[in-house]
Amino acid sequence: MSHRGPDAGEPLDLETFARVSAELEAGGATREEVLGRHALDGSRWERAAVFWSRRLADDAAADGPLAEAFAGALTPARAALGAPAMSPEDWAALTLDIAERGVGAALTARGLAAPVYFRLAKRWAEALPRDPALAARYTRALYALGRR
Structure with a gap:
C-alpha cells in the first residue's frame, strides 16, 4: 500500500502528514508557521488532510494497516515535540482547574x-x-490555590 499523498505532482507522504x-x-505556533516550516500552504494542507482522512477511514473500515502506519509515524512525531515548559505552580493551577471545570x-x-496535556x-x-x-x-501552590 502506498503511503504517498494526494497527487503525484505534490506528494505529501503519510510520515509528513503525521509530523505536521x-x-x-x-500549539505554540500559528497554522501558517507550522505549514511554512514544511513548505506547505493552506490549500495543499487541506487537500492532504482530506486525502489522508479518507484513506485512514476507508482503511480502518477494511481493517487495513494504514492506521497502524499512521500511529507509528504520529507517536514519535508527538514525542519529539516534548511538552511545553510549565512551572510547578502552573501545573498546580491546571490540576485544580481540571478538577473544578473538567479537562x-x-x-x-x-x-x-x-496530547500536549498527556505529555505534561x-x-x-x-x-x-x-x-x-x-x-x-x-x-504549596496546590494548597494556596485551593484555599482561594
Whole structure:
C-alpha cells in the first residue's frame, strides 16, 4: 500500500502528514508557521488532510494497516515535540482547574491540546517523585490555590 499523498505532482507522504498533524495539535505556533516550516500552504494542507482522512477511514473500515502506519509515524512525531515548559505552580493551577471545570474547559482556556496535556502529565508524574524541592513547590501552590 502506498503511503504517498494526494497527487503525484505534490506528494505529501503519510510520515509528513503525521509530523505536521502533531505540530498543529501541539500549539505554540500559528497554522501558517507550522505549514511554512514544511513548505506547505493552506490549500495543499487541506487537500492532504482530506486525502489522508479518507484513506485512514476507508482503511480502518477494511481493517487495513494504514492506521497502524499512521500511529507509528504520529507517536514519535508527538514525542519529539516534548511538552511545553510549565512551572510547578502552573501545573498546580491546571490540576485544580481540571478538577473544578473538567479537562476540556481547562485545556481550552490555556490553548492546550489533549496530547500536549498527556505529555505534561507524564513529565510531572516522573519529575515530582524524583525532585523533593519541585514537589514542595507544587504542593504549596496546590494548597494556596485551593484555599482561594
